[in-house]
Amino acid sequence: MFAQDSYIQQFTDMMSEGFIFIDHQGNIQVYNRKAKEIFGIIYNEGIGHEAGKLESGDIVIIADNCLGKDDGDLKAEDLAVLGFDDNGLEEGDSVILAGVYQEKKYPPIYKYKKTFEGRDDLRLTERYNGLDIDARIEGYNGEIHIRVNQEDFPIEFVNAIGHIVIIDGKTGRIKFYQSRGYTARGESIGDILKGKTYRAKGKGAEELNVIGKNIFEIHMGGPTINEFYDAATGKNLCYQDKFREINGRSTLCTLLPVDRKGKRIGAALKVEDISELRKVIRERDEALKSVDEMEQRLRAHEREEHLFPEIVGDSQELLYAKKLAYKASKTNSTVLLLGESGTGKTLFARAIHEGERFRERPFIHVNCASIPENLLESELFGYERGAFTGAKHEGKMGLFEAANGGTIFLDEIGELTPYLQGKLLQVLQNKTFIAVGGTKMITVDVRIIAATNKNLEHEMLQGRFREDLYYRINVFPIMIPPLRQRKQDIYPLVYALLPEICRRIGSEEKTISGEALQVLAAYNWPGNIRELENVLERAANLAEGNTILSTHLNILRNENKAAGMLNRIRPIKEVLEETEKSAIENALRLSGGQKQTAMEALGIGKTQFYEKLKKYKLSSSEKRN
Secondary structure, eight states: OOTTOHHHHHHHHTOSSEEEEEETTSBEEEEOHHHHHHTTSSOOOSSOBOOBOOOTTOEEEEEESSTTSSSSSOOGGGGGGGTOOOTTOOTTOEEEEEEETTOTTSOOEEEEEOGGGOSSEEEEEEEETTEEEEEEEETTTTEEEEEETTEEEEEEOSSOOEEEEEEOTTTOOEEEEOOTTHHHHTOOHHHHHTTOOBOOBSTTOOOOOOTTSBHHHHHOOOHHHHHHHHHHTTOOOOEEEEEEEETTEEEEEEEEEEEETTEEEEEEEEEEEOHHHHHHHHHHHHHHHHHHHHHHHHHHHHHHHTSSTTSOOOOHHHHHHHHHHHHHHTSOSOEEEEOOTTSOHHHHHHHHHTSTTTTTSOEEEEETTTSOHHHHHHHHHOBOTTSSTTOOTTOBOOHHHHTTTSEEEEETGGGOOHHHHHHHHHHHHHSEEEOBTOOSEEEOOOEEEEEESSOHHHHHHTTSSOHHHHHHHTTEEEEOOOGGGOGGGHHHHHHHHHHHHHHHHTOOOOEEOHHHHHHHHHSOOTTHHHHHHHHHHHHHHHOSSSEEOGGGOHHHHHHHHHHHHHHTOOOHHHHHHHHHHHHHHHHHHHTTTOHHHHHHHHTOOHHHHHHHHHHTTOOHHHHHO
């Protein structure tokens, strides 16, 4: 109809939008240059390649974000030509695979993700048959990248796409790479794996002539193309500026039926590509996100300097623990504080509780090691009237119920008996428990912070701590470093603790000498901050003036005493040999020198007995004395 009218083609090629006209039989009469660019009919990007087909020995890399959709109806069994044999891959799954065409001696490498796992991201980075391959599916960005030896072949998608790159098995050169417009060119993964030839790309490559072809040959159907055909064949259907997806491209479409003398002769489709607009918007969003993240990091850095001021210290080790504690304060997850005695676990627990979410709610501190075992259950869970001898007539509310809506801090949780561990597990799982002597289920909304100085993994392996409870409380673990690992915090700790200690003991405020500070910094602090506080309190009491000197520090005498005792320790081998010699002498003396009786009493064999007599040079006369 218009195929031979060069003026119409020239005029439509000047348009900034894509323009397609089909006649009443669905055959393409006008397909302007912009439409060819939008749908990849013209594609001169990239390094280019010649026309050809897949041959035995070629290396094929595939990245498909939805198997069976927009990939030429690809099925898992179609990948057998690449050596793939995995019954787990199904329609709708995303897959990345590299294999050798029709060469079974080279097994493929691959990764896939099931539909129910989402199609967000998948990546395969390997060296395969001498090639460095990095293929990734980026669901959020709507892009697939196949990189071969630093050469990148990207392709964008809206919902689904199948990307493929082929390397010549003989020369190692790029033989084919997928690009937009592959549907129109008949170059989907399914087509190529089944032996269909592909067209050349790059400058000078011959354009695909679409004029005279049926619209379904080029666009393979879809809602918009079906509407286009229906309008051309007589259906009264038209719209303006509607968002539509055609061949995986996001477009803004206007559909107009065309009549002549009251008779339908075809339809026109004007197409604007909004994929580039979406890309610009995405880049803008990413830039704004980057700025926002930078601002958040700056604000976080400012917060770090003032984070939990009651927890004194600015070492990197402590700062990391404080960061975790700050994050924990924003959630209601179970927190497990780990660390040696005296490191400040109680201080951390209260700081976490007093975050924005729980500050005005109850905080109940329970030291599981300080409450007798037979009373701990009733203290934690309460009891009903008459539950046991000596129980209050009206019963008693437990600490869990008292903490309802807030936080319960279970210090030294490693001391709980197996029975109480089981009851605590029920609270963690169901937020319910039964009071001692009761029958009614009590429900609480309480956040649990647990603490221990024990190695719970070791306790679990030894059977002293329930495995299921361990995994329940180990949701948000925070390791609090010992003082010997953050000695730079000793100075600020001293200056923070000393004024408080002086007020507590009723003393005037004291200072500390530089030499004393050096002594404190050189000590290893097995008792951590608690020991530091005790040493400072003793020194403050001993110091008659206003300055604490190194001579007032008890740790010097303790260390000297320990060093002296260490010098007097004898090797364990020497002690054992002396004990063994003495035991043989006593056995011989008590048996009247009867060797048989002595060795039987000692429980050793004849050979061993005589070897020891020789070793310790024990004579017959010595044994009879």
